[in-house]
Amino acid sequence: METENLTRVSEFLLLGLSEEPELQPLIFGLFLSMYLITVLGNLLIILAVSSDSHLHTPMYFFLCNLSLVDICFTSTTVPKMLVNIQTLSKVITYGGCITQMYFFLLFAGLDDFLLTVMAYDRFVAICLPLHYTVIMNPRVCVLLVFASWITSALSSLLQSLMVLRLPFCTDLEIPHFICELHEMIQLACSDTFLINMVMYFIVGLLGGGPLAGILYSYSKIVSSICGISSAQGKYKAFSTCASHLSVVSLFYCTSLGVYLSSAGTHSSHSTAIASVMYTVVTPMLNPFIYSLRNENIKRALKRFFGRISRNYNLDIFWRLLLSLL
Template identity: 65%
Template sequence: FLPHLFSDRQITYMGPGNQTCVSEFFLLGFSEKSEHQLPLFGLFLGMYIVTLFGNLLIMLAIGSDSHLHTPMYFFLSNLSLVDLCLVSTTIPKMLANILIHSKAISYAGCLTQMYFFLIFACMDNFLLSVMAYDRFVAICHPLRYVAIMNPQLCGLLVLISWALSLLISLLHNLMVMHLSFCKDHEIPNFFCDLTQILKLSCSETLTNNILVYFTTGLLGIVSVTGILTSYTQICSSILKIPSAGGKYKAFITCGSHLCVVSLFYSTVFGVYMTSSATHSSWKSMVASVMYAVVTPMLNPFIYSLRNKDIKDALKKFISRSSSSQ
């Protein structure tokens, strides 16, 4: 549906004389030198494979172990799914372009890529907030945890997150579809980034930029405020625990999520700070790689290395898989 919708439109080249139509963008990527293409292909293919297998193993381990069928691991499995989808919207096209020695991406393909990238980026944001609330209830209201975080509420929180992510992404794409684009249709990135596309437009983008700032600010303020509030209450509750063992167990329970939150938001803010503080496309791309590729790749390792339940479930899953062959 989306490619068909986007393919009915073209990029209008607003130049002197007659107007012509251009049906594609060009993703400049990291380097135009041929000797750099093979190392880049190997690097990103390796990162993509590690991300796929890491997140897939987390999902399979949680699904195969009945002891992990709890709200915390339900949200974690959703986070792994979203991270897997996030890298799958950008890296395969980049790798394909390197193989065929092309930088082109069609107008329909670019808007489709941007649409799904925004969905999964928003979902990451929402899920991290929901997981912070889950940890807040578990630490601050342990006796009421099962009653509060019931399956209906967990499903509803994930459903609302998906609905909001779809809506936000659709709004941005519909706004972009009404823009005309100038002679320069080269995107200084390895994927179709919304902010870079807006910079290429010859049309008035004030409304688009307002929508970007509004949604980014709303998501950032609401999510970060909710996470900070949750962890403030969590820290206060942990300090009241009398035993050192109890404090350590509570800290371990929240430590993995806190690491993922710190990694995600520090890299996202790094992208915006880099984009506003410098005109270097290289620095902007490196910052984009950090949150669009590196963070989804590291998340499974952060949770598996710091979580005994996940490690045990992974061992059981791998041993069962090996014995069945």
């Protein structure tokens, strides 16, 4: 197949979830709604944690970072998709595609690392409660988040630089709604064996490693909870990690579902549809899981809205909103 020099590649075509014209308004409305809910829900979590001094603890510090990452994760992909639908265009520039891929890998990795850090936090809180304040001091919490950012940034940079070196064929259509790494490698005209091996190694190391850490932490947590004599004590210990366990299950089940479906069907279109679960649906559901299952978050939100209503005389509006919490 005839190839083009890398410098001549100026744009790619994102085919999206469907090429049916009658479905575009439905897809646009659905994704716009999910994006607005994701941004609003995660912003509320950040506001609740930052405005309430009772929530200035390691667990909520990590939750605040997770909400910020979820906003950025969704903002990396959905706005471009909405613009393409609205303008009836499928074009994304070469630079825009590489940039989107880099930030997509960055925030996906950060989600993974932060969930692992939160599992470690719960492990220390339940298994080593007397040493919790010493081990999880503010300096350690900041270092854990900083290390997550650095590791994810370096891994996504490495993978992006490998794609930058690839020559692409004349067919530059990406059967996805994002510039996904695997789909871009498929478009290359050169031998991609090495980059595939590096990609699988990074996924195995940075995906399997955190998962193993989470499983280890929860095995110790379950063992400690089983050792508690009173039923009330068991319930209290489990309730402190129930929300996190729900988010972890949702994130890994949807991520594994995408890769298993792609391996089983070998259909890029099916993979793109399945990818919606962990790229859009999971960040949207995380705030609901934490707010509905966490009384501290609900109380913080009520206090926050209460102060706003007193300051701006919005009693009727906020009473209606608070009744939904």
